[in-house]
Amino acid sequence: MSRYRRITALAATVALAVVGLGATAGSASAGSGRDRDLAALRDLRQRQDAAWAAADAKAYAAVYTTDADLVTFNGDHMSGRAEIEEGMGYYFENYMRGTRLLQQDERIRFPEPDLAFIVRTGCVLWPGETACTDEALSVNTNVAVKRDGRWLYTSFQNTRIRPLRP
Numbered sequence: 001m002s003r004y005r006r007i008t009a010l011a012a013t014v015a016l017a018v019v020g021l022g023a024t025a026g027s028a029s030a031g032s033g034r035d036r037d038l039a040a041l042r043d044l045r046q047r048q049d050a051a052w053a054a055a056d057a058k059a060y061a062a063v064y065t066t067d068a069d070l071v072t073f074n075g076d077h078m079s080g081r082a083e084i085e086e087g088m089g090y091y092f093e094n095y096m097r098g099t100r101l102l103q104q105d106e107r108i109r110f111p112e113p114d115l116a117f118i119v120r121t122g123c124v125l126w127p128g129e130t131a132c133t134d135e136a137l138s139v140n141t142n143v144a145v146k147r148d149g150r151w152l153y154t155s156f157q158n159t160r161i162r163p164l165r166p
Helices: 003-021 023-029 031-052 057-061 081-096
Strands: 066-070 076-077 100-112 115-125 137-148 148-161
Touching: 031 057, 031 100, 031 115, 031 137, 031 148, 057 081, 066 081, 076 081
Parallel strands: 066 148
Antiparallel strands: 066 076, 100 115, 115 137, 137 148
């Protein structure tokens, strides 16, 4: 099995696990601690969105662990923060400058206190766009970990909802 297929299979397994966890997964650590974690994960997403909008590959890579995996909308795989910075720098410079991210939906589950599965629906907005198009709409599955009290993404996979047609 190719590396890409293994990663895709892993992401699909994580997505299924997120769906299967249901609303009770977060209840083990209810209260202000969970509220702080949710706020920290919102902040992490906002930093990711701001870095994207600024086309700042270094800031974008900084929301990932040093050993993170990122699979892009078109299936490219980047492994490690340095490769994420390099790869996203290329995308920002050549294709994505002037774009921004729009999140439509987000579901967060905590199977462990320092582990979060996040499934989001959203898109990349091109200059002048205010809403997601069918062609741009995607689902991304994130795995975030809390290390030394700080949340970072350790895995990210983005998948088109509707495949591109020739």
